[in-house]
Amino acid sequence: MxxxxxxxxxxxxxxxxxxxxxxxxxxxxxxxxxxxxxxxxxxxxxxxxxxxxxxxxxxxxxxxxxGQVYTEEEYKHACMLMESKHSQDVSFYKQHLKDNELLIQTLTEMANERKETIDYLKGKIAELENSTLPSQQER
CATH class of the missing domain: 1.10.260.40 (lambda repressor-like DNA-binding domains)
Incomplete structure (x- = not known):
C-alpha cells in the first residue's frame, strides 16, 4: 500500500x-x-x-x-506562521520569566523579613531568659 x-x-x-x-x-x-x-x-x-x-x-x-509538494508561496506562508508563533512563544516565556523573577524577589524579601523577625524574637527570648525576674530573686 x-x-x-x-x-x-x-x-x-x-x-x-x-x-x-x-x-x-x-x-x-x-x-x-x-x-x-x-x-x-x-x-x-x-x-x-x-x-x-x-x-x-x-x-x-x-x-x-x-506526496506533499509545497509551492514557494505555501512554504513562505508556513514559515511566516511558524515565525509568528515562535515570536508569540518567546514573548510569552519572557513575560513568564519576568513574573517568576518578581515572585522570587518578593519571596526572598519576605523570607529576609521573617528571618529578621525570628532573630529579633530570639534576642528577646534570650533577654528574658537572662534577666532576673523579681519573683525569681525572692525564692
Missing amino acids: INKRIRENIAARRKALGLPQEFIAEQLGISLNAYSKIENGPTRLVSNRLVKIAEILGISLRELIV
Missing part, C-alpha cells in the same frame, strides 16, 4: 514536471524498462534509489513518500 502511494507520487511529480520516463531512467543509470517497473509496481523500491529519484524530481524524500 505504501509502495503504491510512493509509485503514484513519483509518476505524478514526473508528469507535473513534464519529464519523460526515459529522462529519469537515464539519470538513474537504468533502462527505461527498469524505470517503468519502478513506477508500475513489479520492482521493489530501494531507499537509495528513492533518494536519487527525489533529487532528480527536485523534491525531498519526505515529499516523495508523503
